[in-house]
Amino acid sequence: MGMKGNQAQPGFFPKRTHHCHELRRCHIGQRVTLIGWVHSRRDHGGVVFVDLRDREGITQVVFHPDRCPEATQEAHRVREESVLQVWGEVAARPPGTENRRLATGEIEVNADGLRVVSPCAVLPFPLHGGNLPGEELRLSYRFLDLRRRPMLENLRIRHRVLRAIRDYLDGQGFIEVETPILSKSTPEGARDFLVPSRLHRGCFYALPQAPQQYKQLLMVAGLERYYQIARCFRDEDLRADRQPEFTQIDLEASFVDQEELFGWVEGFLEEAFGRVCGVELSLPFPRLSYWEAIDRYGTEKPDLRWPLALSDVSEIFSETGCKIFRAALEQGGVIKAINAKGLAELSLAQLEGLIEEAKSLGAGGLAYVKVEGKEWKSPIARHLTEKEKEALSQRLEVEPGDLLLFSAESWEIACKVLGKIRERVMSWLSKSHIPKEPFAFVWITDFPLFQFDKEANRWEATHHPFTRPHPEDWKLFEEGQYEKVRALAYDLVLNGVEIGSGSLRVHEPELQARIFQILGLDPMIQEKRFGHLLRALSYGAPPHGGIALGVDRLVMMMAGATTIRDVIAFPKNSAGVDLLTGSPTEVELEQLRELGIRTVPYREP
Numbered sequence: 001m002g003m004k005g006n007q008a009q010p011g012f013f014p015k016r017t018h019h020c021h022e023l024r025r026c027h028i029g030q031r032v033t034l035i036g037w038v039h040s041r042r043d044h045g046g047v048v049f050v051d052l053r054d055r056e057g058i059t060q061v062v063f064h065p066d067r068c069p070e071a072t073q074e075a076h077r078v079r080e081e082s083v084l085q086v087w088g089e090v091a092a093r094p095p096g097t098e099n100r101r102l103a104t105g106e107i108e109v110n111a112d113g114l115r116v117v118s119p120c121a122v123l124p125f126p127l128h129g130g131n132l133p134g135e136e137l138r139l140s141y142r143f144l145d146l147r148r149r150p151m152l153e154n155l156r157i158r159h160r161v162l163r164a165i166r167d168y169l170d171g172q173g174f175i176e177v178e179t180p181i182l183s184k185s186t187p188e189g190a191r192d193f194l195v196p197s198r199l200h201r202g203c204f205y206a207l208p209q210a211p212q213q214y215k216q217l218l219m220v221a222g223l224e225r226y227y228q229i230a231r232c233f234r235d236e237d238l239r240a241d242r243q244p245e246f247t248q249i250d251l252e253a254s255f256v257d258q259e260e261l262f263g264w265v266e267g268f269l270e271e272a273f274g275r276v277c278g279v280e281l282s283l284p285f286p287r288l289s290y291w292e293a294i295d296r297y298g299t300e301k302p303d304l305r306w307p308l309a310l311s312d313v314s315e316i317f318s319e320t321g322c323k324i325f326r327a328a329l330e331q332g333g334v335i336k337a338i339n340a341k342g343l344a345e346l347s348l349a350q351l352e353g354l355i356e357e358a359k360s361l362g363a364g365g366l367a368y369v370k371v372e373g374k375e376w377k378s379p380i381a382r383h384l385t386e387k388e389k390e391a392l393s394q395r396l397e398v399e400p401g402d403l404l405l406f407s408a409e410s411w412e413i414a415c416k417v418l419g420k421i422r423e424r425v426m427s428w429l430s431k432s433h434i435p436k437e438p439f440a441f442v443w444i445t446d447f448p449l450f451q452f453d454k455e456a457n458r459w460e461a462t463h464h465p466f467t468r469p470h471p472e473d474w475k476l477f478e479e480g481q482y483e484k485v486r487a488l489a490y491d492l493v494l495n496g497v498e499i500g501s502g503s504l505r506v507h508e509p510e511l512q513a514r515i516f517q518i519l520g521l522d523p524m525i526q527e528k529r530f531g532h533l534l535r536a537l538s539y540g541a542p543p544h545g546g547i548a549l550g551v552d553r554l555v556m557m558m559a560g561a562t563t564i565r566d567v568i569a570f571p572k573n574s575a576g577v578d579l580l581t582g583s584p585t586e587v588e589l590e591q592l593r594e595l596g597i598r599t600v601p602y603r604e605p
Contacts, residue, residue: 014085021057033087038080048075060108071114083118139579154567158555160276168268174225179214186529191235201596207233215252219544220536227251252546285441298419303496305435306426310418313337316391322383328408336414339396340403340425344370358417367406449487458520463489467503502547509537
């Protein structure tokens with residue numbers, strides 16, 4: 001059967017003369033053809049107004065019954081989000097009806113006809129205006145969710161960010177190289193996604209957690225400067241800023257030091273933020289060692305948008321009469337404090353919530369002082385001398401209305417407690433204050449090379465096993481004082497979120513083998529897992545280093561989104577399921593037979 005009315009005929013390929021954002025007053029009187037989706041439809045006394053939308057914008061189309069009666073009748077019936085082709089004449093909007101919010105708001109198209117190119121079924125949720133449904137429904141109809149302007153703009157931001165970075169790195173002599181997706185499983189860190197081989201039964205590929213070893217091999221191969229917009233896969237639990245598959249900006253370079261790598265990263269971020277956000281970044285980014293970050297902010301991922309830091313006030317209380325402070329100092333602990341500016345108004349319930357949070361982190365409690373006018377109100381206030389108050393006022397820049405919070409514990413616990421309290425305070429401040437700088441970057445350097453896993457009774461690599469020891473700590477490394485050895489490793493943090501991590505690498509096979517040994521890998525396991533790398537390093541490997549930045553997290557923050565799912569075209573949900581396609585799914589038994597695989601019921605270990 002043929003198609004009725006003005007619907008598109010089979011083999012019909014619709015044309016347009018303009019996109020829906022192009023028409024202006026200079027086009028008045030011209031005959032045009034537009035095609036797009038029905039963004040909205042309004043019936044006004046027989047006259048039908050249709051806002052027609054394509055990727056670039058919206059144009060108002062008017063159907064007059066005395067001008068095009070059949071098309072007007074059809075326009076009465078058309079559903080939102082159907083695809084229409086319309087043709088007619090550009091005209092000025094009547095005075096007083098202009099829409100300043102639209103680029104095309106001074107004109108409209110008086111339609112002479114329409115064709116329904118593709119009708120739309122009843123929508124599962126409204127796409128424009130009103131309250132959006134839950135994320136689960138939107139992910140199930142992601143092809144509709146992506147029609148919403150904010151989602152489209154997020155993908156456009158992502159595209160522009162990657163284009164800016166590519167342009168910059170190309171100008172710096174980097175070569176883009178694709179590394180394998182089907183790789184070798186070398187269990188370190190997160191779990192691998194495994195892919196069975198049909199041709200080699202019982203053997204498996206692994207999807208790469210990162211192209212770490214391949215990019216080091218490219219340095220051995222003499223490429224000197226490599227980069228890749230790399231797809232990576234990790235079989236781990238999910239959260240707002242994590243997906244089982246993700247994208248990173250991966251780069252590696254030979255004959256470089258840490259500062260040169262920092263300069264490249266700062267350069268392409270300056271380019272991306274300038275071109276995409278119109279934001280001028282302040283370069284160079286500040287640097288903090290790992291221990292400085294913990295001491296001043298209680299975390300290796302500090303949010304520096306707020307000038308809120310931890311202070312060690314132990315010496316102020318060296319002769320204190322406050323029992324909890326004196327006991328902490330006598331046991332070798334510290335007294336650290338933070339000034340929550342302007343938050344003396346917090347309720348008792350809110351303060352009790354902070355105290356409970358401190359206890360959950362291993363502290364005995366949390367002391368506080370409310371500075372109300374000239375009066376210091378607190379359960380510990382009567383134990384504070386005027387000398388101590390004066391010293392605290394100078395050290396913490398105390399003003400009326402401030403809230404002083406104290407943790408008297410070991411250094412580690414005091415930092416951890418006040419670091420978490422600082423995050424809570426910043427969340428309160430953000431509701432009423434706008435930070436001076438919307439984007440606060442900081443480099444965190446000199447991480448510990450190793451950390452000891454007491455439960456497993458072995459050393460683990462803090463970053464990964466290919467990281468160089470700090471040259472100043474070489475003697476400590478030789479003496480086996482591994483807990484004191486720093487790494488030539490670094491993270492890039494933006495607004496309290498780690499967006500990048502890297503290091504200078506081990507390029508000597510003997511040193512690499514020794515680090516593997518410290519991590520508990522005997523020579524046989526080293527050969528099985530990393531023999532290819534150790535062999536490559538023995539053939540004139542250049543000194544090299546690199547870094548990888550998470551594209552999804554970076555774009556999320558640039559777009560002002562709250563989850564990386566909003567900047568990925570087809571993400572998984574919080575359970576790792578693609579609600580649009582229904583994956584992961586069971587497969588046919590015949591497929592499993594070809595692979596030599598049989599599934600068995602899972603039993604808790």
